Amino acid sequence: MSTVWARCEGAFIGHAIASQYDPSIFMALNVAESLIQFKEYNGPDILARHLYLYHTKRCEVGEITKYIYQAASTSISSRSPTSRETFRFNPTIINGFVQSAHDKTGGYTASCGPAQRSYPLAFCANITDDNLVDVAMQEARLTHQSPIAGQVAVIVNSICRSLLRNHNWQAAVNSAFTQARLHDDVKNILMRHGRWPNPLVETHPAYAPTILNSVLHYVSASRSAAEALELAKYAKNKHYCLPIVGILAGARWGVPEDMYRSHMDNLDLTAMRTAANKLIDLWPVSRTDVSV
Template identity: 50%
Template sequence: MVSIHARCNDVFIGHAIASHFDTSAQLAQELSESLLTLESFNGPDIMSRYLYLYHTKRCDFGETLKIVYQNLKDKITINESLPISRENCRFDQLIIDETVKMTDGKLGGHTAGCGPVHRSFPLALCSWIDDDDLFELSMKEAALTHYSSLAGQVSGIVNLICRSLIKNRPWRDAVQSAFTTPLLHKDVCSIYGRYNRWSDLGKQTHPAYAPAVLIEALHYIANSSNAIDAIEKATTKKNSYCLPIIGILASARWGFPLDTYNDKIKDGQLKIIRDTANKLSNQWSLQQHNIYA
């Protein structure tokens, strides 16, 4: 039986490698830091980290987060004699909610993208988040930037599967259990009956539509023999939006082989990611120790 400590490390590494260290890896790092620092889910703190990262890095964080930032930047309190800090980017939850809803309006209601599911997996690796609370917190994290509940539902499904897998539940059981979540959107529900045979929803959608990205990821994992195989199949099909999810779930299922990233071990960004994974995984060890103390 593989330890949760090993699986946490594999999930972080698999996501980073599969996503090519894209912005979702940076956002996942920020989410992890908030969870580790506060030992609670705090929406305004998490969002301040996302906004500050966007302000300082200006990477491609996706159209939705870009518009959310643009709508909030005029509200950032600036002292001309001091550089902008993360605290300048902190807003009350009500302001965040109003901005996210306004962004949804500007985008014509099209905020069911895959950005949240790419970044929220640290929730699944956080020991103090109960299994019964994981889906709801995944929804809350997604709602920090994406108004559509579909974005949150897909995040929740992936995080539930990931949590089951790091606890050594079989793949089929982990997927089946996640899809028993009540009140799922029909596009999400339809995935369970299709993903083994098909990699699409059976209808035309935007390539970044969260349910479409999820079924692609589940299909490639279900029809592969290891994490590298799944990543290569998706890469061959040029389905880049599903790669971060494959990195997460395939690594939680099989682990991620050391020799595939051995040449990057000394990379500074990879070291930070591994340190964060160790901090989260150590919490599981402490939890087990306290139970049996």
């Protein structure tokens, strides 16, 4: 049985080292830091953080989020000083940006970005088990209109929350797939991931069900976080797959210090560990070997 601390920090550290500190790290931090500040889910604040991140750093936040940034930028007065608050919009306006991005991609918004960034929701004590599914779908819809992207994010979050409750891996995975009205491409992963890492038909490499299938295959087939990350290095979609392998492997086993000792001075890793520990402190029992 692992501790809340080991699972939560493990997910953050696993994400960091598996992704090699790619921009999905900053987006996950946006979610975590918003949860820490408001002690609840605040969609407009999270999206403002994502858009301001791109505005200031021009890092790779994904084509869909870039389209939303472009739509948002047209509604901002160029005469006003730009800050994070500049990108805070009400939900109705956000929905319009998301629809615009969906249209520009020809309706192809079923990618894995939300699954890479939204897992801090699972480690926030102020989001109840009963509300986690709805909140994870809402976070996904800040950028991705396709419900498939949201459903895959829900499954990642649900597995993390079940592991936090000290359910075993298979029980956590099985429970995550009991969500209502899953798309067939998502439902089929439950029986398929144990046999092979990729679907039999070609899909876009970032298609969320394809990525989830690979992730669950590598984590299920492993006995430690290190083994899962090593196996996933050979995935044909590893750029998209590895961050989520790191998240779930870290949540399943924790990440031993020898896996990240050489990264201790990395400021991004420090930020991830700090955010994880602040989320942990929201739990009434946070550092003991008990289910919570």
